Amino acid sequence: MKLFRIRGGVHPDDRKQLSAEQPIENLPLPPLLHIPLQQHIGAPATPLVTRGQLVRKGQLLARSQGMISAPVHAPTSGRIMGIGGYPAHHASGLSVRTLTLQPDGHDEWDDSCVGATAPFSMSPEEIARRVADAGIVGMGGATFPSSVKLNLRHRYALHTLVINGAECEPYLTCDDRLMQERPDDVRDGVMLMARALGVRRVLFAIENNKPAALAAMRKSATVQADLQIVGLPTRYPMGSEKHLVQTLVGKETPARGLTADIGVVVHNVATAAAVNDAIRHGRPLISRVVTVTGRAIRRPRNLHVLIGTPLDRLIEYCGGFQEEPVRLISGGPMMGQPLPSTRVPVIKGSNGLLALSASEVNDGAEMPCIRCGSCVSVCPCGLVPLSMVATIRAGRLESSVHLGLLDCIGCGSCAYACPSHIPLVQHFNYAKGELAAHQRAQHKQGEIKRLIEARTARMEAIKRAKQEAMRRRKAEMDGKKAQNEDRRAETAEASR
Amino acid sequence: MIERPLYSGPYAHERVSVRRTMLLVVFALLPATLFGLYQYGWPAIFLFIVTLLAAIVAESVSLWVMGKPQRPFLLDGSALLTGWLLAITLPPWAPWWIGVVGAFVAIVIGKQVFGGIGQNLFNPAMVARSALLVSFPLEMTTFPAPQPLLSAQAPDMAQGLAITLGDTTQVDAVTSATTFGHVKTELTRGADMDAALAGTYSLWEHLLGTSSGSLGEASVLLLLLGGVLLLYTRVISWHIPVSMLGSLALLATIFHLINPSLYLDPLFHLMAGSVILGAFFIATDLVTSPVSVRGQLIFGAGCGVLVFVIRTFAGYPEGVAFAILLMNASTPLIDHYFRPRVYGRDRRGRPLNHGDGEDQRP
Numbered sequence: 001m002k003l004f005r006i007r008g009g010v011h012p013d014d015r016k017q018l019s020a021e022q023p024i025e026n027l028p029l030p031p032l033l034h035i036p037l038q039q040h041i042g043a044p045a046t047p048l049v050t051r052g053q054l055v056r057k058g059q060l061l062a063r064s065q066g067m068i069s070a071p072v073h074a075p076t077s078g079r080i081m082g083i084g085g086y087p088a089h090h091a092s093g094l095s096v097r098t099l100t101l102q103p104d105g106h107d108e109w110d111d112s113c114v115g116a117t118a119p120f121s122m123s124p125e126e127i128a129r130r131v132a133d134a135g136i137v138g139m140g141g142a143t144f145p146s147s148v149k150l151n152l153r154h155r156y157a158l159h160t161l162v163i164n165g166a167e168c169e170p171y172l173t174c175d176d177r178l179m180q181e182r183p184d185d186v187r188d189g190v191m192l193m194a195r196a197l198g199v200r201r202v203l204f205a206i207e208n209n210k211p212a213a214l215a216a217m218r219k220s221a222t223v224q225a226d227l228q229i230v231g232l233p234t235r236y237p238m239g240s241e242k243h244l245v246q247t248l249v250g251k252e253t254p255a256r257g258l259t260a261d262i263g264v265v266v267h268n269v270a271t272a273a274a275v276n277d278a279i280r281h282g283r284p285l286i287s288r289v290v291t292v293t294g295r296a297i298r299r300p301r302n303l304h305v306l307i308g309t310p311l312d313r314l315i316e317y318c319g320g321f322q323e324e325p326v327r328l329i330s331g332g333p334m335m336g337q338p339l340p341s342t343r344v345p346v347i348k349g350s351n352g353l354l355a356l357s358a359s360e361v362n363d364g365a366e367m368p369c370i371r372c373g374s375c376v377s378v379c380p381c382g383l384v385p386l387s388m389v390a391t392i393r394a395g396r397l398e399s400s401v402h403l404g405l406l407d408c409i410g411c412g413s414c415a416y417a418c419p420s421h422i423p424l425v426q427h428f429n430y431a432k433g434e435l436a437a438h439q440r441a442q443h444k445q446g447e448i449k450r451l452i453e454a455r456t457a458r459m460e461a462i463k464r465a466k467q468e469a470m471r472r473r474k475a476e477m478d479g480k481k482a483q484n485e486d487r488r489a490e491t492a493e494a495s496r
Numbered sequence: 497m498i499e500r501p502l503y504s505g506p507y508a509h510e511r512v513s514v515r516r517t518m519l520l521v522v523f524a525l526l527p528a529t530l531f532g533l534y535q536y537g538w539p540a541i542f543l544f545i546v547t548l549l550a551a552i553v554a555e556s557v558s559l560w561v562m563g564k565p566q567r568p569f570l571l572d573g574s575a576l577l578t579g580w581l582l583a584i585t586l587p588p589w590a591p592w593w594i595g596v597v598g599a600f601v602a603i604v605i606g607k608q609v610f611g612g613i614g615q616n617l618f619n620p621a622m623v624a625r626s627a628l629l630v631s632f633p634l635e636m637t638t639f640p641a642p643q644p645l646l647s648a649q650a651p652d653m654a655q656g657l658a659i660t661l662g663d664t665t666q667v668d669a670v671t672s673a674t675t676f677g678h679v680k681t682e683l684t685r686g687a688d689m690d691a692a693l694a695g696t697y698s699l700w701e702h703l704l705g706t707s708s709g710s711l712g713e714a715s716v717l718l719l720l721l722g723g724v725l726l727l728y729t730r731v732i733s734w735h736i737p738v739s740m741l742g743s744l745a746l747l748a749t750i751f752h753l754i755n756p757s758l759y760l761d762p763l764f765h766l767m768a769g770s771v772i773l774g775a776f777f778i779a780t781d782l783v784t785s786p787v788s789v790r791g792q793l794i795f796g797a798g799c800g801v802l803v804f805v806i807r808t809f810a811g812y813p814e815g816v817a818f819a820i821l822l823m824n825a826s827t828p829l830i831d832h833y834f835r836p837r838v839y840g841r842d843r844r845g846r847p848l849n850h851g852d853g854e855d856q857r858p
Contacts, residue, residue, distance in 0.1 A: 007839075012508050170508060242839065255840035255847040262850060333508040354507075362509040365568060368614040370514055373787035377733070382836040384787060404838045412506035419512040420614075426504040 001203075001230050004250040006243045008380040009235040010413045012334065014170040014209060015360070019293040019300035024177050026304045027317055033075055033101040033308030034086045035061065039347040040137040041144045042068035047099060053080045056110035058284050061099055064132065070145045070348075071135040073284040074110070075306035078103040089330060089347045093340035101308065115282040119192060124153070127196040127279060134278035135285045135348075140164060140175075140239070140268035141331050143349035146275070149265055150196040156260040161194045162248060165206040165213065165269045166232055166239030169332025172352045174289040175269040177302045179206065179213035182273060183220035189272030191224060192279055197265055202227045203248050209234045236334060237411040241266045243380055255407055270351070285348055292318045296325035296355035305346050311353055312342040325355035326363075333360075334412045364421035375414035375424060381407050385414040385424050392431045397438075400431055514613070517782070518573030520731050522580055524722035525712065525777060529584055531705055532712040535642040536588035538656020540711055544583045546660070547595030551579025554603035564612065574613050578602050581621035581778065584712025585770060585817070586628075589640045591662040594632065598624040618824045619781045622817045629817070638664075639708045641672035672708040675768040676813035679760060689757045693764075702767040713770040723776030732780040735789055739796030740775045740803075741766060747804040759808065771803055774816035784824040791827075791834040798823045 038044035045062035049055060055074040062072040079102050085095035116122060116130070132147030152158060167175045179186055194202045204221065206214050208231045221227045232238050232247060242253040244266060251262045259266055270288060277283045286307055293300035298319030305314060315321065329336040331352050375385035383404045391400040408428050415424040533540050555575035559566050569575075582598050605627075606620030607613070629636045643650040651659060651666060659666055673681065675696045682692035697707035705715025713719070726732045748762035765771065779785060779799050786795050799819050806815025837843050 007836075010510065012506075012510070251850060252840050252848055254849065255838065257840065257847065327507050329505070329507055334506040336505055336507065338503070338505075338507075356507055361507055362511065364509065364513055367514045367568065367572060368612065370517070370574075370614045370782050371784075371787060372517065372782040374512075376787045376836065377789075379836075381839040383838060384831075384835055386787065387831070403835075407838050407840065412504075416506045416508060417510050417512065419514050419517050421509065421513070423503055425506065429504045 001228065001248075003230070003232070003247050006235075006238075006246055006380055007382060008378045008413060009237060010378050010416050011234070012170045012236055012416060014234075015293075016171060016173050016176070016209070018171065018295075019291050019302055020173045020176060022173075022177075022301050024174075024181055024289055024302045024304050027306070027309060027314065029076060029103045029105065029107070029306070030309045030313045031102070032081070032310070033078075033103065033306060034310065034345040035072055035075065035099045035101060035308035036086070036088060036345065036347060037062050037072060037097045037099065039072070039089075039143060039307070039349065040070040041142070042066065042070070044097060045069060045072045047083055047097075049080050049083075049099070051080055051082050054078070054104075055080060055101070056108050058113040058282075058286060059110040060112070060284075061101075064135070064145075068145055068148055070137050071133065071284075072099070072307075073135055073286050074101060075286040075308055076101070076103045077106050077108040077110075087341060087344050089339070089344045089350060091337045091340065093344070098345075099308075113282040113284070115280050119188075119279045120195065122192075122195070122279070124150075124196045124198055127192055127275075130279050131196070131275055133284070134274070136271060136274045136278060137285070137348050138268055139270035139274060139288060139348060139351065141335070141349050141351055143347075146267065146271055149267065150193060152258075152260045152265055153196075153198050156258075157263055158197055158199050158260060158265060159263040160201045160203060160249065160265075161190070161197055161199045162245055162259075162264055162266045163190050163202065163204040163269060163272060164239055164241070164244055164266050165204060165210075165217070166244060167210070167269075168207060168234075168236045168239035169334055169336070169352070170236075171293050171354055172291050172332050173293070174291045174302055174351050176210045176213045178269055178273055178289055179210070180216045183216040185276045186217070186269055186272050187220045187224060187227065188280065189274070189276030190227065190267075192275055193267055193272060194226075199265075200226055203230055204228065205230045205232050205244060205248060207232045207234045207238060237380055237409070237413065240380065240409055240411055242409070288346070288348065288350070290314065290346060290350055291352040293352065294325065294329075294355040295357040295360050296321050296323050298322040307348060308345045310343055310345055311339070314346070314353055315342060315355070321355060323357050326358045326361055327354070327356040329354040329356065334416065335410060366422055367420040369420055369422060372419060374417040374419065378413040378417045380411060380413060381409060383408060385428075388431075389422060389424055389427045392427045397431050397435055401435065405431055405435075514572045514574070517731055518577045520729050521726065521777065522573065522577055524725040524731075525580060525584065527721055528705075528715050528718040528773070529580070529712045531715050531718050532584060532588065532710075534645050535705065535714065536640065536711060537643055537645040537650045538653050539651060539659035540588040542656055542660035543586060543588065543590055543592065543595050544711065546592045547583035547586070547599050548576065548579040550596040550599035551575050551582070551603055554600045555608070558604055558608035558612075562608070562612070569613065572613065574607075575603060578607065578620045581619075582624050585621065585625050585710045585773070587636060587639050588711040589638070589659050589667045590635050591664075592660045593662075594628060594635050598628050601627045614783055616783055617827070618821050619778055619784045622778060622821050622824075625817045626821060629812075637677070638667055638671055639674055639677075639710075640667055640670045641708050642706055642714075643670060674709050674813065675702070675707060675764065676807060679764075680813040683758070689760065693761075697768070699763055699767055702764075707768070709768075710770060713773045716767045716772050719772045719776060723772070726776060726780070732776070732782075733789075733792065735792040736780045736785060736796035736799075737775040739793045740779055740800040741771070743797040743800030744771060744804050745800075747801060751804075751808065765804065765807070769807070769814045770816045774799070774803070774820055778816070779820050779823070784827055786827050786830045786834065788831070788834055788836050790836075791830040794830055794834060795823050795827065798826065 043066040046065045047062040056077045059074045064071045081100040086098035088096040128150040136146045137143040218229045328339045388400045602620040602624035606623035607616045610616040678696040679692045701707040748765040751759035802819030
């Protein structure tokens with residue numbers, strides 16, 4: 001198949017060999033599960049259970065709330081120990097609403113978990129509904145509710161489903177293992193999604209550095225005529241949605257738009273496997289494969305983990321740290337998030353847990369920019385990162401927007417390649433955050449102004465109405481008085 | 497466990513640093529420099545060392561005045577590189593104070609007054625070279641013929657030291673015009689191009705580096721070797737050298753075809769003088785050249801055109817330094833107007849419309 005070139009990109013040392021040969025292992029049940037109500041982009045789920053309640057595996061714990069949201073299910077059977085704050089799987093470590101579940105060890109499925117007998121004769125609506133009910137979100141890390149993307153056919157003219165098996169982040173091997181070990185499940189999930197989207201063409205893209213996964217998927221795909229497995233050149237950020245689509249179909253997604261604007265929807269490999277589980281077996285999304293790796297981990301592994309398992313259980317299972325890690329990362333080293341603690345739970349979007357040693361991080365002291373232009377030549381979005389940083393440092397956030405700050409996908413290629421070790425992404429994230437806060441403040445101000453104006457108008461109206469009423473009453477009174485006087489005059493006349 | 501602040505990623509980094517970049521350029525200059533030092537013997541070696549030391553002292557003093565830390569900035573190799581570039585563009589037997597004044601001009605006026613590394617508008621070495629050329633035209637245009645180290649007529653260490661300390665008698669004995677100097681003089685005298693070229697160095701001599709000229713600019717072959725190393729290690733990209741040499745060659749060819757007796761053969765334009773050094777090592781200076789590909793092509797082409805114009809029509813026989821400085825001045829403008837196209841947008845910054853009729857979104 002003809003592939004198209006994308007600009008820029010880098011070739012980081014992928015270090016996938018640390019965990020690539022490790023088959024997926026099931027992590028034993030932990031003593032407690034901490035299941036956050038918000039593991040996805042959108043509104044948090046609303047809890048349906050109370051403290052002390054016994055639940056069974058796969059039972060709905062919290063329902064989706066609003067258009068963009070996802071429900072949460074019980075990863076195993078047990079007792080709800082509480083609903084309260086618990087540190088989030090996030091760099092901030094802020095406390096979020098979390099259900100705490102104590103497993104009873106029986107691991108009994110709930111009766112509601114029933115698979116479909118003929119999944120491929122289901123209507124697209126039915127597939128999308130079941131995906132929504134199963135709480136499936138984008139498992140590549142973005143955690144956008146998958147059913148929303150499956151319903152895009154109503155609003156866009158779609159023609160292609162792209163499955164993202166690039167796994168271009170260094171270290172991560174969970175998708176690689178999934179494709180090698182469960183190719184048929186992945187394939188069926190893909191075909192179900194294609195059915196839901198109503199597209200004819202399915203492109204399953206895998207980077208060429210995963211020959212075993214490519215071979216397994218090619219073998220599995222022989223039974224599906226419209227499923228095409230495509231080997232991609234190995235280059236970061238090949239797995240960026242918009243760049244993947246450009247590589248495959250040769251079109252750029254318009255700025256601020258979605259890939260659906262050019263008729264393409266992208267889903268992740270692990271999402272496909274989850275869709276298959278949900279529809280064929282009736283199992284909601286309650287577990288996922290996580291790569292636990294990095295030089296600081298004694299025995300890197302790919303683990304099948306229940307959602308809500310604290311990260312220290314994973315580390316313990318992998319033999320603990322063989323040296324003190326300098327960084328603990330959720331996700332890959334390029335776009336992953338730093339974690340403040342190992343207490344936080346695994347969530348639906350956690351694809352990797354990295355404990356990096358000092359030798360891997362290659363931290364250098366920051367030096368002034370020497371305008372070498374490395375960031376310009378590696379930027380896959382055609383930006384001039386050095387100018388953006390200069391304007392952000394000068395506090396001119398608006399100019400950085402004109403330079404394309406909001407077109408930045410945050411892939412980190414610029415900071416990776418910078419000889420001066422300037423933390424460019426940190427600057428961009430700061431600026432994006434400031435702008436968002438500014439916008440929120442402005443919105444709030446606008447709202448306040450609107451409400452004040454509405455109140456003034458309302459008060460005016462009330463005042464006017466009162467005055468009107470008073471005037472009318474006065475007029476009435478005057479009328480009555482006149483009448484009375486008339487009457488008095490009449491009676492006086494009559495009496496005379 | 498983790499005490500350091502939580503920074504955004506990436507948490508992996510290419511094995512690059514400012515120091516590595518600077519040292520790679522120095523390394524790439526090494527063959528041509530060593531050959532130059534060999535060609536011109538002890539006086540050149542003394543001048544080279546003095547210039548480098550002066551550059552490092554100037555950097556250190558500037559850092560001290562500005563209250564910046566010494567260690568990271570002295571070790572980044574940028575002062576070394578600036579001193580090095582300046583030294584190899586000096587006449588090899590120039591007196592010591594040329595190197596010292598040049599190094600201070602380069603580091604203090606060329607670089608530190610702008611705010612230090614990365615902030616300067618002009619290439620510091622070229623600022624210094626031009627300032628020296630304008631201020632001390634005699635010393636800056638007195639070129640000895642090559643006197644290879646250990647050869648019979650070469651000055652020994654003591655004589656070399658005397659030359660560097662300012663003894664001009666020996667220099668006068670062996671001066672030799674550079675190709676461009678000779679051609680310019682002959683042409684102004686009304687001589688024909690063939691006659692002018694007959695009395696000077698051949699292309700072969702320029703290729704190997706046995707012609708007279710600045711300390712490190714003579715050997716086209718060794719400079720190209722260094723240039724290829726820089727391209728291979730991706731310190732520079734091909735755009736500036738190719739567009740600079742290309743535009744120079746194109747213009748020179750056109751003029752040479754129009755009137756060969758008045759305009760020099762394009763091969764001489766490419767191989768004599770310092771254009772190869774300029775194209776690979778000076779015009780490509782990271783700080784003072786544009787960052788985008790289109791910008792670099794325009795910048796390089798501008799350098800090439802200016803080199804030709806200055807060499808052919810201006811009073812100076814050689815114009816690489818002036819050409820590069822003029823284009824350095826236009827770098828901010830080029831960077832402003834020639835940015836890469838942003839993904840998903842057209843050249844004017846509007847979101848792409850793939851022409852599928854109407855906007856697909858409701």
